Amino acid sequence: MATYSSKLPENGPEDEDEMMIGGELGWVRHLASCDHLVASLSSDLARIPTPDTPCNMCKHPRGNWLCLCCKEVLCSRYVNKHMLRHYREKNHSVALDYSDLSVWCFACHAYLNAQPILQLRPVHETSYVLKFGRALPFNTGQHPKVKEDDEMMLGAESGSVRHLTSCDHLVASLSTDLARIPNPDTPCNRCQHPRGNWLCLCCKEVLCSRYVNKHMLQHYQETNHSVALGYSDLSVWCFACHAYLNAQAILQLRPVHETSYVLKFGETLPFNTGQHPEVKEDDEMMLGAESGWVRHLTSCDHLVASLSTDLARIPNPDTPCNRCQHPRGNWLCLCCKEVLCSRYVNKHMLRHYREKNHSVALGYSDLSVWCFACDAYLNAQPILQLRPVHETSYVLKFGRALPFNTGQHPKVKEDDEMMFGAESGWVRHLTSCDHLIASLSSDLARIPNPDTPCNRCQNPSENWLCLCCKEVLCSRFVNKHMLQHFRETNHSVALSYSDLSVWCFTCDAYLNAEVILQLRPVYETAYILKFGEAPPFHIGEHPKVEDQ
Template sequence: MNKKEYQRDPNNVDDSSESGDENQNNSECVHINKALDFTKVRKSVTKTGLLSDCEMCSKSPAEISVLSESDFDFHLWMCLKCGNQACGRFKNKHALKHYETPHSESHALCVNTTTWNVWCYECFDYVNASSKKKLLEVVEYLKNQEKTMYLDSNNVDDSSESGDENQNNSKCVHINKALDFTEVRKSVTKTGLLSDCEICSKSPAEISILSESDFDFHLWMCLKCGNQACGRFKNRHALKHYETPYSESHAVCVNTTTWNVWCYECCDYVNASSEKELLEVVQYLKKQEKTMDSQQAFLINQSEPDLKDVIRIVDEFETQLEDLRSQVNHLKACNNRLREGQSFEPLLKELHERERKKANFIIFGIDDRNSEDRPEDDKKTAQEIIKLSHQGSFVDTSTIRVHRLGKYFHGKNRPLRVICSSPDVASKVLHNTRSITIYKKYESISVRSDKTYAQLEEFRKVKQELDFRLDAGETNLKIIHRDGFPSIVTAKPNHLN
């Protein structure tokens, strides 16, 4: 059997474990709690790091590797109980031997430090790392350690601009010549803090270096002119900007994500607090970042209006449109009457009166009594009805006026006229009557608009016509108001299934 057949043979169970194939994950491993110790793993990694070679193999070179050319020869498996790192079954099986060694506690769980697959020797199956929160935390911690080690392992030429500011150069002599706060401020005012390198956008054919690194997305700003470009982990446009011949030094730059300051001349990080002007520039840029974040959040909130606000705006437009239609019809009626020889002055007076009454509404069914405190009670009732109709929106009801219509008769409730501060308030009440009558206290009331005498007369005539037609045998007739005018229409009958 050749090597590939050996690897793929499903019957060879003993040697197929730790092969890196995680198609069938055991998401219900019951050994995780007993076989995992994050504290010990962290201590071990802090002490030794993630190893690249099995230490047991180094101590016993006489052992014969199995399938020595396999990619999995180089994969180590870390015990998640103690942090031991050893080779897998495709080499000298030291990870398996570690598990088989008698322990007081379970060492059944291990993770491949290359593929990050988790294996349980007890279940003899892969384990889904996301099945347990603490298991996922350990795996993510180890992945982060791998990234950190990778960045730390690079030499100075490739590790510059990487974000590691442990060794700051606090005595950079190039700051004064390579820093111009005025030019930086002008540039930021014009472009803001960029999120992408503009040169990369113009030349997409360039190949990114270490394209999966977090630092791909970091830009570096020249503190001489405010130029913003990508760092050495991408297309090195910040470095190329420095290398371009200038009459003045452009050696100092700042990472606009980590705010680390780098000097190309010193080839080292610079302590931002070492120079007052340098610190002022960095603090200014940080403040600009916060301002941009706040503005962006504001724009996002503005671009996603609340549904209630949208409905309210639509209702307001519909009300205004209805009022305009009503006014047009009034003008048409006035024009017709003028043609019939009527005076123009009464018509203007009527229009003015109708406009004034738009701020009013009349409530029917409110208890009426002849007492001194009745006016105050009526006002409180009207205020409550207005607030209920506005459904939680703020409305000022302190300026409303109320009075009863007609003379008082014992046992009879007179209509209550409410005069609001604006037509919008009255319109809201008239449109949201249902939101008022759902309350038991007001279930028997009704709300109507305040009409002029001419409007009431028009309605009376239409009502007489309706009664006449009903007496003549017509059915399914009703009165509706179209554009502010009453008219008779045929109602659709209700068909029972």
């Protein structure tokens, strides 16, 4: 694990993603101490704004950050970078993310572990109560040690995840009947936590993670059953090795990994077992830029100088970083075709840009394209120079062609309707819509399950529900059947089973289902069907959100 500089680096996808993604994959450091807390913490953090407070500058409605010095609420780099600007103007170093309650220090350029840092515990617990309406599931006097606390997510104390290709504990820790396992939505056997639990691969008991009540960890300590599979991302963890196991390379784990994939997504893995990408990476291809707040440019002045003339032949997506041999989720420089790791590892692609001024890179994790010089993502579909390499990388990653022909790439506005809103790429969330009367069924108390396949192409998951006729159809990421349905029937309003957002095709915008009374019931019904519990807020407590 490389040592991070204490200086905030220049903007880039790898720098500023730290503000939003949290400790994804465990490569982010979580410090247990910070020298900037004395100067950066308010003396009155017992009273803080609620997590649904909009950005004080641009009124972005959710997922904002709280400055722990002045208690100002500001948006992340995915919107207008107001918290980053606030740090640069005020030197207020420490902020809490209302999205996942992580704490970030700009001066340290690292996350802070709010559990072992005494000064941060109170505000972390206060924000948890405000966000979830209940106290943390463990008392402050019982905060686990960093190593124990991070076992399920971060691997060793350093925070770097290891993925072993062998494990001496499998013989004693694997059931002989893993062809039949509980469904991924099985609640914890002890506390009934509804989702994101772990499956013991020895006795097949389903128990919650360390983020809830640590029942899987307790189970291991009681029974010495070492190996568990996470139903959240289908990763496999060995407590005895204190490391993740690579289910792709370990023959004994492949069957249960593939069985769990089928149960979770309703389809077999779309590639050979010898070439499995991680499930989470595969999902990123379907979801695109989370929440749609990321800019996707449709032109870039740096392409002429930054694209190789031979992008028909590129390295495989599983090529390790050329410098540190990090095995996956790396970036491809589209100028020299060097494969280098992201900011989650050793920042080698960022360093490469600074050394060579090669501006444009493709992320093998989600096949997004980033321009360092523009400080923005590039939309590889309408940009003619990027289409070939985007399609080649898709074929290499998934073993099949893109689900639409290159000659039929949609225009930006049409292509982005399901995810990004208007052509600018910025999502609008309207609080009223004139098309609801004609577009809502009178019987939305009964709707299809979120795992219903597309009625036309049988795409298995994360489709859209027409709120007029209740037909379930796939998104523009597959075969655009919901878009076609709108054009054929003029049914304007649809709900996404991926993130439960609501889109109006006629308005060309998202609708805020929390504040629009006609949409609340179907939103809450869909939430219960998807997660097995009611939304964590009461109808009367829905925050007001201005039109964006």
